[in-house]
Amino acid sequence: AQKVTQAQTEISVVEKEDVTLDCVYETRDTTYYLFWYKQPPSGELVFLIRRNSFDEQNEISGRYSWNFQKSTSSFNFTITASQVVDSAVYFCALSEVQGAQKLVFGQGTRLTINP
Amino acid sequence: SAVISQKPSRDICQRGTSLTIQCQVDSQVTMMFWYRQQPGQSLTLIATANQGSEATYESGFVIDKFPISRPNLTFSTLTVSNMSPEDSSIYLCSVEGLNGVEWNEQFFGPGTRLTVL
Numbered sequence: 113a114q115k116v117t118q119a120q121t122e123i124s125v126v127e128k129e130d131v132t133l134d135c136v137y138e139t140r141d142t143t144y145y146l147f148w149y150k151q152p153p154s155g156e157l158v159f160l161i162r163r164n165s166f167d168e169q170n171e172i173s174g175r176y177s178w179n180f181q182k183s184t185s186s187f188n189f190t191i192t193a194s195q196v197v198d199s200a201v202y203f204c205a206l207s208e209v210q211g212a213q214k215l216v217f218g219q220g221t222r223l224t225i226n227p
Numbered sequence: 228s229a230v231i232s233q234k235p236s237r238d239i240c241q242r243g244t245s246l247t248i249q250c251q252v253d254s255q256v257t258m259m260f261w262y263r264q265q266p267g268q269s270l271t272l273i274a275t276a277n278q279g280s281e282a283t284y285e286s287g288f289v290i291d292k293f294p295i296s297r298p299n300l301t302f303s304t305l306t307v308s309n310m311s312p313e314d315s316s317i318y319l320c321s322v323e324g325l326n327g328v329e330w331n332e333q334f335f336g337p338g339t340r341l342t343v344l
Binding site for chain 2: 147149155156157159162203207213214215216218219220224
């Protein structure tokens with residue numbers, strides 16, 4: 113069975129600090145997709161990134177970067193120079209490639225950026 | 228990405244009643260899903276809404292409690308039947324396969340915040 117673990121329930125940092133959100137996953141599939149979503153206080157779920165299991169290159173998008181390490185089954189998310197607007201709950205998720213592509217979510221990490 | 232709307236955005240309902248939530252997409256999509264997010268919790272898939280056939284339910288969810296319709300490629304409904312306070316959650320629809328392409332990028336609607344008294 114697929115499982116996603118986000119061990120950090122809550123993180124609180126001061127603005128401009130860097131912060132890393134951890135994500136560890138379990139799957140028997142050899143091919144799969146990994147995702148990160150952001151859920152701000154308003155409640156909508158905002159898509160951030162999708163990563164194919166074949167692509168282990170790290171990705172950077174502005175202040176966001178993602179570190180995918182297949183050897184440790186981890187897909188960590190780093191925010192550089194955090195801002196108050198980054199405050200949200202962040203979810204890591206996993207989906208199979210074949211079939212219905214349903215998402216299995218981690219428990220989420222509540223990130224609070226203090227001014 | 229697709230523009231996804233849900234109605235209602237929020238509702239307060241009495242125990243024992245039913246509520247139907249609508250999900251409308253501005254483009255044809257291959258897959259539509261319904262998720263539940265209980266207070267302070269993560270998202271859990273309820274079912275995959277199949278166009279023209281019965282929905283595929285996940286373990287722990289049944290059609291009698293959560294009937295789903297999907298009459299075409301842009302619209303789906305989820306009904307929460309015979310509600311109890313435990314059904315208080317945010318219900319989100321998601322879509323995948325916009326216009327037949329872009330597999331495995333799921334986009335979510337704004338959610339319906341349901342409170343059952």
